[in-house]
Amino acid sequence: MTEQWRERYDRAVDDPQLQRNLLAFQRRWSGHREHAFEGRDFEALRQELAAVKNDVIERLPHYLDEFVAAAERAGAVVHTAETPRDATARIVDLARSRGVRTVIKSKSIVSEEVGLNEALEAAGIRPVESDVGEWIIQLAKERPSHIIAPAIHKNRQQVAELFEAATGRPVDRNDVDAQLAVARETLRDEFITAGMGISGANAIVAETGTVLLVTNEGNAELTTILPRIHVVLVGIEKLVPTLDAAMLQLELLAPSATGQRATTYVSMITGPADEGGELHIVLLDNGRSAMRSSPRFADALRCIRCGACANVCPSYGVVGGHVFGYVYAGAIGLVNTPFHSGLEHDTGPQSLCVSCNACQTVCPVDIPLPRQILDVRAWVARESGLPPVERAALALWSRRLVAQTGLRIGAKLAAPLRTGSFLNLPGPSKLTSWRKLPAPAPRPFRDLSLSLAPDPLDGPVGATLRSRTIGFFVQCLTDWLYPEMGVAIVEVLRALGAEVVFPRTQHCCGLPAYDAGDRTNARRMAKQTIRVLERCHADYIVSGGTSCVIAMLREYRNLFLEEPGWQIRAERQAARVYDFTTFLDRIAKLPAGSLAGGDAAPATYHYFCQAHNVLGQDQEPMRVLSDACGIDLRPMPEAAVCCGFGGSVSFTRPEMSRHILARALTNVDETGAPVLITDNPGCIMNFRGGVAASGRDLTVLHTAEVVAERIRSIRNQRI
Amino acid sequence: MVATREDLEMTFTAEAAKRGSTVLRSDLAHLPSLIAGQASARYGVTSSLATLVPSLQRASEPDGSWPATVIVRGRLGVAATGSVAVTEPDRQDRSMIFLARRIIFLLPTGSIVAGLPDATVFLRRALGAGMRYVTFISGPSRTSDIEQIAIVGAHGPGESIVVWIPDWHPADD
DSSP states (O other): OOHHHHHHHHHHHTOHHHHHHHHHHHHHHHHHHHHHTTTSOHHHHHHHHHHHHHHHHHTHHHHHHHHHHHHHHTTOEEEEESSHHHHHHHHHHHHHHTTOOEEEEOOOHHHHHHTHHHHHHHTTOEEEEOSHHHHHHHHTTOOOSSSSOTTTTOOHHHHHHHHHHHHSSOOOSSOHHHHHHHHHHHHHHHHHHOSEEEEOOSEEETTTTEEEEEESSSHHHHHHHSSSEEEEEEEGGGEESSHHHHHHHHHHHHHHHTSOSSOSEEEEEOSOSSTTOEEEEEEEOTTHHHHHTOTTTGGGGGOOOOOHHHHTOTTHHHHOTTTSBSSSBSHHHHHHHHHHTOGGGTHHHHTTOOOOOHHHHHOTTOOOHHHHHHHHHHHHHHHHOOOHHHHHHHHHHTSHHHHHHHHHHHHHHHGGGEETTEEOOSSOOTTTSSSOOBOOOSSOGGGSOOOOSOOOOSSGGGGTTTTOEEEEEOOHHHHHTOHHHHHHHHHHHHHTTOEEEOOTTOOOOSHHHHHHTOHHHHHHHHHHHHHHHHTOOOSEEEESOHHHHHIIIIIHHHHTTTOHHHHHHHHHHHTTEEEHHHIIIIISOOOTTTTOOSOOOOEEEOOOHHHHHTSOOSSHHHIIIIIITOOOEEOOTTTTSOOSOTTTHHHHSHHHHHHHHHHHHHHHHHHTOSEEEESOHHHHHHHHHHHHHHTOOOEEEEHHHHHHHHHHHHHHHHO | OOOOHHHHHHHHHHHHHHTTEEEEEOOGGGHHHHHHHHSOSOEEEOHHHHHHOHHHHHHOOOOSSOOSEEEEEOOEEETTTTEEEEOOOSHHHHHHHHHSSEEEEEEETTOEESSGGGGHHHHHHHHHTTOOEEEEEOSSOEEOTTTTOOEEOSSSOSEEEEEEETTOOOTTO
């Protein structure tokens, strides 16, 4: 992690204006995007485009040859550049040889990637950015903080100051129309006098040699029409095979980027537009071939640079693109920075991902960004090593007996610090000022004497799981902090007629190590878990720790990519692993009204983000809680946006996590419900701690606790 | 179900309005008076259009400066997005499209497709005919780069008017 990054991070987490801008932007974008995709099958469209892009990645040399031939036939000159230096040298040479002193540019993130403006300036050539946002950023001598909205972190007062300094004229501090007029007038002269126009490309079409450009302002068109020389700088991953594929990309690009059905301008340029004009196309590699040959990262070359992954990212929503990314902001930046700019520039940014998986749900080419970010994290850990304390903790944690002995001793030592269910830690701390930490349970779940035999309720509901044996995977936080949640799950399963088995040798699924990038210890714990599950004679394995379930269902596949034998064993177990809510909904199929009754307080539901984003959970909790148990559930805004727990991120980056939790709690407040129900012990720990630290009057419960309470109530009524 | 031309035009009108365009209809005979009502005294007409609609050519008074209003031939309407494709071959004409403050597209009523994916037939034909610069335009130029406030009239025109002309059948269409 560079010192500059740490400074930017510290500044960003303490910048309320930045957070206000970003949050407003994210919320507005989400609404617009939903509207733009209305009536269209987003999933089908994105799989179609992903397949097209996969074909391009697979047959890249073929499509490159086809593009070069078609573009040259149309009169363009095509250059190839392996490195940023190759690209900038070629463009500077072109400008110099033609006596160009000013170039006008339309927005191109690739030009940021190669440092084109710096190279032009060093050669005495003046670059002028023509996209209004890019011009603001250029005047501020900064980098864009978002692919589509480069100046999102600036307010109108700052913009006025920059325009005033640039033009020497007074600029109204509050009138954004007047500010835009200043930009238009100033830049119009630049368009007319510039000797060369430089653009990027949203796509290049192999079939026809066409360059496709998309804007709302019209600056790309003026950049490419007015100067006689047009230079296109484009990464080779922007290839699409045909015009049909280009049109398909357009169907996804604008709704994903700006939430528009279509941008104002889409231009398709094939060869120099006029007699005597020149069109030069510089095809940039800069690490793209290395990505292509990497099985873990090649998928990221599908990216069409829409920025959607930033627009849904809760971490980006706090710190912005100068911190969450490098040249490329957002999740894609966390994945491609090592290839385009170097791993050292990603050490800090990748540490901010909370693994909520929201980015992949909106990606118009379905890039497995969350998995790839964790692969980058493992790469960083391999190259730089984990911090010593984390490394030692995970090494101890991965050894079941050592860890469990340590936990028992820790619980005893922490007993004097216990106040209610929280630890009362001395002194102010960035870890506890916004979220109280839970006290260890006096006895872990595994030490409780519980009956596991069926104890069915009367009537058909008690026969729901008759003759079924359920293996219970308790999950570490449930085991050591919240055993009552484990008790609730067992109680529910028994009441539905199942027999429960509890494999006593179970330990951690390995997720904390996997999340931290420590693949060695993650694999050790995963293997131990798989062995335990293999020995468990049960029809299903159920856990209230949905994150562990997702680890078993999905992350093990990645963890054992190089050990296919273990991958097969993991997948065999995954076939019978369920999180508690999905299990009650899909397997137990609780009938509507079967556990209803009483007068439970109104509640609201917060999805565990991964349950929503990875498992696709949507109506399942409502069917269990509302339909079956009769709970009055009030809809919560942004109900699936991460609470900020993020595995270990709330401990390693508490300054950021506290903002994400504050956003979630504000959303809960809006419902007015006195009870918050959610599904994952990590989220529950985060919410309960935040509620206690903020003095809110809110009860936070696991779904199982609510269902168990209904069962207890029914049993009491029948006595 | 296959959409009729009328369906497509209705969709186009609704979508174009959402993106800030005004959609009108006029036959050729009434075009000059409609233009006179929409444009200021000075307006530019792209050269390809001036050849096709001489009545407009007469009204044009180019004096070398960029006109406030430009009238341009629309080659294709895209219903789903309310977009109009333009393919002006002349550089000066092409510049005018983006430098004017108001743009008026004239579009023959039959030149319409349902969505962008249906525009590839037109594109291939345009490329085959040597049209090197094709732009689909959906409403006025806009930006949200200052505090995410949407403002129309960034670098390109701030007003957009589409005129459907039912009795216009350009030979090269």
